Amino acid sequence: MLKLHRWTGAALGLLAVVHGAAALADWRPQPEPEEWRQVREAHLPEPTWQFMEAIRNDRVQAAEYLRAAQAVGDTVEFSAALLLKKAGQTEWSTRVLAMRAVCADGRLERRSSYQSWSSYPIRPDTPVKVRWSCSLP
Numbered sequence: 001m002l003k004l005h006r007w008t009g010a011a012l013g014l015l016a017v018v019h020g021a022a023a024l025a026d027w028r029p030q031p032e033p034e035e036w037r038q039v040r041e042a043h044l045p046e047p048t049w050q051f052m053e054a055i056r057n058d059r060v061q062a063a064e065y066l067r068a069a070q071a072v073g074d075t076v077e078f079s080a081a082l083l084l085k086k087a088g089q090t091e092w093s094t095r096v097l098a099m100r101a102v103c104a105d106g107r108l109e110r111r112s113s114y115q116s117w118s119s120y121p122i123r124p125d126t127p128v129k130v131r132w133s134c135s136l137p
Contacts, residue, residue, distance in 0.1 A: 027128040029053065036063050036083075043094045044081055052129075061085045069136040075100045076134050080110075103134035 032051030054063035069078040098111035106127035108120040
């Protein structure tokens with residue numbers, strides 16, 4: 001399981017580097033590309049996933065998704081998913097996390113298996129994505 005956390009963090013960090021410079025005050029996800037729709041439908045069968053962003057290069061293919069956003073106090077809770085395939089792998093890996101956007105602070109938290117919330121690593125574009133997430137419900 002520790003290995004899963006390492007590559008998840010590495011993939012998310014890679015997405016941050018690629019997309020961090022593009023963070024704008026009015027950020028919103030782009031439409032889901034057809035190639036990612038096909039991967040998502042094969043590995044995340046629930047139809048309500050919202051495409052967030054993706055990356056493809058020689059080392060990794062990864063996409064992030066969000067669903068079931070609901071306001072809970074001054075936060076927005078949601079499910080977040082990562083689809084990941086590293087170079088040389090033939091199978092996709094899927095990871096789904098319970099997360100929340102702390103709207104007033106512009107940061108994300110994830111729920112542990114013990115049901116407690118902890119800070120999620122911040123990326124350059126986190127505040128604008130939190131702002132967008134907080135506008136959903």
